[in-house]
Amino acid sequence: MKNRFAFQPRYFLFWLVFFVVAKGAFLLYHFSKAAALPAGSIARIFGYGLRLDASATAYLSVLPFALFALGSALPARFFPQRLFKFYTAVLGVVVAVATVVDLDIYRAWGFRLDATPLQYLNSPDEMAASAGSAPLLLLTGILAGLLALGWWLYKKIVGPIPPLPAHFGRPRAVLAGVLYLALLIVPLRGGLQQIPINQSDVYFSTVPFANHAALNVPWNMANSALLTDNTGPNPYQFMADSAATRLVRQLYVPASAQPDTTRLLRTTRPNVLFVILESFTGKFVASTGGEPDVTPNLDSLARTGVLFNNIYAAGDRSQKGLVALLSGYPSQPATSIIKYPRKTEQLPHLCRSLEKVGYRSHYYYGGELSFANMKSYLVAAGYDAFTERADFPISQQNSKWGAQDHVLFDRVLQDLKTQPSPFFVTAFTLSSHEPFEIPIKHKFAGTDETALFRNSVYYADWALGRFLQTARQQPWWDNTLLVVVADHGHTLPGNDPNESVRKFRIPLVLAGGALRAKARGRVIDRIGSQTDLAATLLHQLQLPSAGYTWSHDLLRPLRQPFAFYCFTDGFGMVTPAGTVTYDNVPRRVIAQDSAVTGEQLRQGQAYEQVSFGEFMRK
Template identity: 50%
Template sequence: MKSYRSNQVFLFIYWLLLFISGKTLFLFYHAAKTAILSVSEIARIFFYGLRLDMSMAAYLSIFPFLLLFFSVIPDKLTRKLVNGYAVLCTFFIALLQTVDLHLYSIWGYKLDATPLQYLNTPTEMIASSSGAPLFLLFLLFILQLAAGLFLYFRFFQPRFSGHKITRKKALVSFLWLIILVLPLRGGWQQIPINQSDVYFSENAFANHSAINVPWNVFYSIIKKDYDGLNPYTFMAPEIAQKTVSDLYQKPNAPSAKILKTAKSNIIFIILESFTANLVGSVGGEKGVTPEIDKLAEEGYLFRNFYASGDRSEKGLVALLSGYPVQTTTSIIKIPRKTEKLPHLAHSLKKAGYQTSYYYGGELAFANMKSYVLMAGYDKITGKADFPTRDYNSKWGVHDHVLFQRVSKDLKEQKQPFFTTIFTLSSHEPYDVPMKTRFAGDDEANKFRNSMHYTDKAVGNFIEEAKKQPWWQNTLIVLVADHGHTLPNYVDYDSKAKFHIPLILTGGALAKTGITDTTIASQTDLAYSLLNQLHLPNQEFKWSKDIFNPAEKPFAFYIFNDGFGFVTDKGSFGFDNISKQVVQKKGQFTEKDINTGKAYLQTSFEDYLKK
């Protein structure tokens, strides 16, 4: 029988074994990525990751160590409390490590507090994950839970029945509590441990594999509000501000005129997850989006347009408010901040436009409803406004149903109008009501089929629109809310993931058959449209005019705690955790890196002050 004073050591080792087995499972689950790593890199994943594992094990040990120290509590009650705590923690560790297995495939970064943003809309959250291999994941969860509990009750549970409490044993227990401080903060160094301490490779997957999932989740929860302090202070504020101001220095050259009339109707179609990798007209696979490619050929196409972030709610704010995306949080989560943002709908409404917003899903998802309401749309249509018989999608109604409603309503719409349409069928789980165009039940082909379906719905909508009397005075904007890692699982921080289409069409378009190679971003669009309409746009200070060739060409995007910067000469990604460049293509200089840092610093400071 184990002695009383060894109980704490055995408990600590138990937590470590759970985390090490979780890392091993992660590497096997992502076997294709693991196969690229050398044996040395795999060994270092466990070696470098051990510090975070020990830190989390120390946090988990505090409660049982305290119980074992206050030994005046009867043995029977102490055993029940410690064992119950161990079972509960084992359950959540197994759950978090299992969820991380699949979400990493989608997001490209380790599980953090991001899913908590969607707890107020559980139906949509479940729908989003329904494309996952649920049976396999459930088996892996049960395997981790069962193996963990077997090990615990067979080898690691405290056994101290009938012991006598002595000062010596109490002192040893107290010393174990004190010793916990060392692994808890990751060592004696001045700054407590963080994710960067386990980064060791230029391979992002190797670094991510070393991160302890439970530690990462709780750390991101604790740090989410930033206490009003900017964690991205790279340089003196005045230098950062000057650097960003230079990017937006307005040229004397005039912008190209793309509209026939100054007060055109605008239909703003936001396409869920429409990555450029599957849109042939912008260099992606051919045949997935034939309708949109046709519109690009006869309209105005931007080939080098980039999303500002990687989530729908982030893209929404970037597109409609011209506001930069934040790293591990989103301004849309805080209504008091979004109330201070400009909005394309608000600007157009002041100019006499009738405004409307259409979405086939739950408006409250990711807190988008508060943002849309504060924009002041005259009419907002969501899932609840459709008959339940039309709820064919797990998210809500399919895109063809949504477009049919918009077509019907626009026949009675007073001009000029601004109509925003947000599609949803190309979101996970990619369930669409169409005959399979691309064979195969894998995620990539399901995604291709969903984009192909939405493309057809868009094409039908445009054909119907061309028959309407308002067509000749209407500009239609087709743009994605964000990109995607599919179909080829591009890196989560690469510019390929953020490359999206922007296509302008409609009878109001003065120039057609145009392909523009200007490098631009979602944050530029609202400002540029208002400029074409000769309406005030000074509120959109994080924007440049994409129709003015004299503007400085660049795009800035955010991935999880890092940023990317694209210029006409090259691009790079900078990881804030490892504090190094992790993606690079073409040419870039130290000045470009500092410009990206200044942009992140200044934009995040602006977010904190909202």
């Protein structure tokens, strides 16, 4: 019979072994990445990760250890043995599900499971649609395997709790249980050092995947959730605030003291039709150096409009792209301002700026606006009307997300027949989002995820071309500025790392009947960001942009053009010299082009410090 007073150590060992097995499952699921690691990395992943695994184990053990100590004071028949099993079973299911979800989250998003999915709990259908491209049969099998293995490990390592030995008093038993409980403080903190363990303690490699693999999923989720309160000191404090502010101001110094007088428009009060394309990576757009024949309609529009072919997304999620485009506001590295209605209410917004001069507005989306808390942001922006999934007949909700793109564009065309001018209409597509369902025949061969994504982008472009063909014949077209831009890029094609600059490059085209003839066909290859579109548009409309402090007119060259972007948990800084990417957790450079200087890194750090500091104060 197992010793009663070995129960608590055995219980601790059970969870620790389970987490080590889960780490092995992660490495096997991402075998191609694991196989490419430098020699010795796998052993170091388990070795460095063991501290976080032990910390997570300690947190999960606190309640059972406390119950064990209290239960030792009770007669044997009242000992809560079933409660231990129930607690462990529930937590086992939760941890196993989180482990399996994390496997595909990392494949799709490039970071381990954290508190980010909590933003989507109020939109379960959209969450399910996002998982549409996941290998559900394989993941279900892994989940079943983990649950079965967990049950077997519990029986072998823990087993039933033996009764108190004869002549062993309850007070002594309680004391022994309390001592074990007190000892949990060591693994909880990750050791006896002054500062408790954090993510950076398990980061050991220059290869981000190796560091990510060492993390513990439940610990990472809890830590991320606790950090989202945005109280306390700025976590991205790299230098004195005065020095950081000075560096950021210098970034926005124009190349010339004279304002740019380039006029792209024939009028200062055109209609503005703002089309945001889901996941339209520049890697699929020929006019921005991407693959040919995937977006022929957008490429044709670029040839007859104004193409900005060196633009970078501010973040890597739709909600971050919306804020960057419509408010000219930068993304945050480990959260999103759109989660905080109190903060978003203080942001500037193109809708409000245009409303002041008589524009009427309408926002169109084929899915649910509540997804990722987008609706609170858009309502605060002051749109006059919204059209979303519930406003389309069931027969037209032909995608897991809602209405496909050609259905969305048809509704926009129908409504614009009676839309008062001048109008500010925003249409956000969805068909090029996972699970990449399209209602037309595939143009490109293949059934892998890249081929599905390529075909979905082709379909979205087809829907855009179909829309434009009819729109050009409408009476409102001649007085309309069309803005076509992506909400963010994508790791595909090429499975670029989460921090890759290729992932963030997106198209931006200005077109429509309101463009001056001399402006058509112009290509602007100056580096810029999504955040710069707001000021660029407002200046063309001869409207003030002072409130958009993070936005710069793309037609007025900066002394040093740049684009700053965020990923979890780090940033990239792009200039004509090249790109530097930085990981905030271990506080070190991930990659740096040869011509990039230390000053450029400091500029990126200053930008992150100042922008996040402002975000915290809102």
